[in-house]
Amino acid sequence: MTVSHQPVLVKEVLEHLAGPSVRRVVDGTVGFGGHAGALLRRLPEAELLGLDRDADALAAAAVALAEFGPRVHLQRHAFAEMAEAVHGLGWDRVDAILLDIGVSSPQIDTASRGFSFRQDGPLDMRMDRRQRLTASEVVNTWSEADLARVFREFGEEPKARLVARAVVARREERPWSRTGELAELINAVVGRHGQRGLPPATRCFQALRLAVNDELGQLERVLEASLDLLAPGGRLAVIAFHSLEDRIVKQFMRHEALTCVCPPGCPVCICGKVARLRPLNRKPIEATAEEVQNNPRAGSARLRVAERLPEAAPRPAGQPR
Numbered sequence: 001m002t003v004s005h006q007p008v009l010v011k012e013v014l015e016h017l018a019g020p021s022v023r024r025v026v027d028g029t030v031g032f033g034g035h036a037g038a039l040l041r042r043l044p045e046a047e048l049l050g051l052d053r054d055a056d057a058l059a060a061a062a063v064a065l066a067e068f069g070p071r072v073h074l075q076r077h078a079f080a081e082m083a084e085a086v087h088g089l090g091w092d093r094v095d096a097i098l099l100d101i102g103v104s105s106p107q108i109d110t111a112s113r114g115f116s117f118r119q120d121g122p123l124d125m126r127m128d129r130r131q132r133l134t135a136s137e138v139v140n141t142w143s144e145a146d147l148a149r150v151f152r153e154f155g156e157e158p159k160a161r162l163v164a165r166a167v168v169a170r171r172e173e174r175p176w177s178r179t180g181e182l183a184e185l186i187n188a189v190v191g192r193h194g195q196r197g198l199p200p201a202t203r204c205f206q207a208l209r210l211a212v213n214d215e216l217g218q219l220e221r222v223l224e225a226s227l228d229l230l231a232p233g234g235r236l237a238v239i240a241f242h243s244l245e246d247r248i249v250k251q252f253m254r255h256e257a258l259t260c261v262c263p264p265g266c267p268v269c270i271c272g273k274v275a276r277l278r279p280l281n282r283k284p285i286e287a288t289a290e291e292v293q294n295n296p297r298a299g300s301a302r303l304r305v306a307e308r309l310p311e312a313a314p315r316p317a318g319q320p321r
């Protein structure tokens with residue numbers, strides 16, 4: 001099967017990240033190299049470090065970005081390990097970081113990767129197939145309470161407890177091994193309509209994928225790491241595809257823009273917090289109707305961008321707020 005991935009919000013990413021003085025870029029989710037190629041083309045003097053935890057994606061990126069020769073450095077890393085990768089290249093600070101988080105179309109569309117409830121495949125869902133934890137291990141060994149928590153917290157599935165109970169009851173007869181049979185059971189428990197017109201198994205499959213790959217933990221760690229990696233004036237751009245991830249990005253950028261987090265009513269500042277980021281947009285940037293028409297995946301994409309502020313000395317305690 002030929003697999004391809006159409007990058008989203010490319011024009012908007014270039015507008016925000018490809019400033020004239022940008023020389024070092026990290027693409028933490030290089031995938032099939034769509035955004036990376038566009039950035040390298042727009043910034044002829046820049047070098048780009050591309051990370052991905054998926055070996056298939058990196059192999060595809062190596063082909064897609066071959067024309068840029070030594071300007072591209074590709075490494076198999078989870079993006080939470082971005083600092084090690086950047087310092088390993090001998091770089092200290094970088095001018096731009098891009099994260100286009102989630103799964104790629106080829107990951108979803110390749111049945112043997114086990115991400116999809118639309119095509120039958122093994123219950124795998126690992127982005128990095130060197131990892132031990134698979135979706136099969138989660139549904140066959142995690143307790144009913146843990147499964148319910150995963151479906152509720154990562155899938156926002158209103159029937160999380162019912163689904164967890166049904167998953168555990170069925171595995172006592174026969175262990176789970178295929179996405180098709182799991183999707184069938186979830187469809188039966190959740191009901192025909194699911195939420196917001198989504199197929200019923202959507203939320204629980206998303207939840208399992210987030211759990212298997214520790215996707216929210218990865219995101220929290222890379223956001224924190226980006227603060228030490230970005231040069232003053234450097235920019236962080238994050239594209240998220242669902243509300244849980246977008247909320248983490250929004251709250252992080254808002255928190256890092258605050259100069260004081262003292263409790264309300266505190267007459268003087270005692271927290272000494274300094275602002276480290278300046279968010280560039282109050283609302284997330286969304287794809288145009290035209291882009292969504294050409295690439296329906298872009299419909300749920302939300303881009304947020306923030307600029308690293310210069311290092312400020314901690315404010316002495318006791319200053320007016």
Ligand SMILES: C[S@@+](CC[C@H](N)C(=O)[O-])C[C@H]1O[C@@H](n2cnc3c(N)ncnc32)[C@H](O)[C@@H]1O
Pocket residue numbers: 005006007008028029030031032033034035036051052053054057077078079080100101102103104105127215218
């Ligand atoms: C939406 S795709 C990125 C597509 C890419 N921007 C392009 O233009 O082709 C997301 C990619 O991020 C990778 N990925 C997701 N989470 C990751 C993580 N924590 N660390 C490294 N790569 C990750 C996935 O393997 C996938 O290839």
